Amino acid sequence: MNYKNFPMVPRVVFGRGSFNQLNEIITPKRLNTKAPFIFLVDDVFKGKAWLTSRIPLSYDDKLLYISSEEEPKTSQVDAIVEGIILSIKERPSGIIGVGGGTIMDLAKAVSIMLTNEGTASDYQGWDLVKNPAIYHVAVPTISGTGAEVSRTTVLTGPEKKLGINSDYTPFNQVILDPELTKDIPKNQWFYTGMDCYIHCIESLNGTYLNTFSQSYGEKALDLCKEVFVNGKLTAEESQDKLMMASWHGGMSIAYSQVGVAHAMSYGLSYLLGTKHGIGNCIVFNYLEEFYPEGVKLFKDMMKRHNIDLPKGICAHLDDEHYDTMIKVALSLEPLWENAIGKDWKKTITYDRLKALYQKM
Numbered sequence: 001m002n003y004k005n006f007p008m009v010p011r012v013v014f015g016r017g018s019f020n021q022l023n024e025i026i027t028p029k030r031l032n033t034k035a036p037f038i039f040l041v042d043d044v045f046k047g048k049a050w051l052t053s054r055i056p057l058s059y060d061d062k063l064l065y066i067s068s069e070e071e072p073k074t075s076q077v078d079a080i081v082e083g084i085i086l087s088i089k090e091r092p093s094g095i096i097g098v099g100g101g102t103i104m105d106l107a108k109a110v111s112i113m114l115t116n117e118g119t120a121s122d123y124q125g126w127d128l129v130k131n132p133a134i135y136h137v138a139v140p141t142i143s144g145t146g147a148e149v150s151r152t153t154v155l156t157g158p159e160k161k162l163g164i165n166s167d168y169t170p171f172n173q174v175i176l177d178p179e180l181t182k183d184i185p186k187n188q189w190f191y192t193g194m195d196c197y198i199h200c201i202e203s204l205n206g207t208y209l210n211t212f213s214q215s216y217g218e219k220a221l222d223l224c225k226e227v228f229v230n231g232k233l234t235a236e237e238s239q240d241k242l243m244m245a246s247w248h249g250g251m252s253i254a255y256s257q258v259g260v261a262h263a264m265s266y267g268l269s270y271l272l273g274t275k276h277g278i279g280n281c282i283v284f285n286y287l288e289e290f291y292p293e294g295v296k297l298f299k300d301m302m303k304r305h306n307i308d309l310p311k312g313i314c315a316h317l318d319d320e321h322y323d324t325m326i327k328v329a330l331s332l333e334p335l336w337e338n339a340i341g342k343d344w345k346k347t348i349t350y351d352r353l354k355a356l357y358q359k360m
């Protein structure tokens with residue numbers, strides 16, 4: 001048995017208003033006055049002075065607004081990197097991502113691609129990155145994905161939707177300021193929060209489970225229940241707890257894996273561009289046969305929060321479309337092995353996945 005030796009985020013700040021400490025945190029990391037910090041900021045914050053006025057720009061620092069309407073792509077990473085290289089004289093001092101999972105994943109990937117040759121799609125997979133990334137910081141503004149702690153950056157490439165999983169991917173610094181999550185639209189709050197809930201269910205019911213993963217997964221699940229089931233928290237308590245649930249859920253899957261919902265949701269997303277949070281919910285809703293208790297509570301939470309999932313999203317698809325989706329889903333072997341076990345190929349067949357997709 002060879003146990004994984006995995007890197008963790010070495011520095012983290014937690015607290016309401018801690019975003020104000022960004023300047024003092026990054027200043028010592030500035031290499032010189034010509035090596036700027038590049039801020040990748042979700043464009044939903046354009047014109048929102050309560051957030052943007054607190055982004056500390058000096059010297060040649062740049063703020064790039066990025067849309068998170070679509071899942072992050074390898075081509076998008078390449079374009080951002082090229083834009084940075086062409087517009088500045090020296091390698092940047094650091095990349096700071098301010099936003100949700102999409103922006104955080106882009107920040108990780110850009111920081112890797114500034115020191116590694118080729119295109120981002122060359123590095124989709126496990127442990128393909130050769131050189132350390134430049135300094136990178138996450139400031140999450142929505143909770144649930146676990147992107148702030150994970151060792152991956154999930155990108156849609158020309159051939160697959162797959163993460164750049166490497167020891168250089170995790171952030172050097174994370175700033176957890178729950179106050180920044182105050183303006184999220186309710187549906188997005190729910191879908192992204194459910195990403196965390198699904199991480200817990202997939203981790204806790206997986207064959208890879210160990211005490212490390214279990215201890216984080218159980219805590220994250222308890223926090224999710226406090227937020228989405230009990231309904232007795234103040235808005236502030238709920239923001240604080242969901243931010244820590246996301247963290248613990250991410251830690252839980254770091255030492256195990258996700259499962260059926262993520263494998264199938266990657267297929268959906270690759271073909272239809274479905275966003276990760278909602279895609280997971282659409283899939284998870286039909287996974288009673290794999291996660292009976294988890295799906296039961298999920299349906300209960302949907303009811304409590306009056307969430308209506310889109311229906312019939314696969315209704316117009318032809319055989320070729322199903323082929324593509326199922327190929328992507330089945331290619332995620334570690335996810336299936338975690339969910340079902342070493343013999344997963346005996347029970348997880350093309351037709352079984354097709355029947356499930358057809359329900360969605």
Ligand SMILES: [Fe+2]
Binds near residue numbers: 145195
């Ligand atoms: Fe996820």
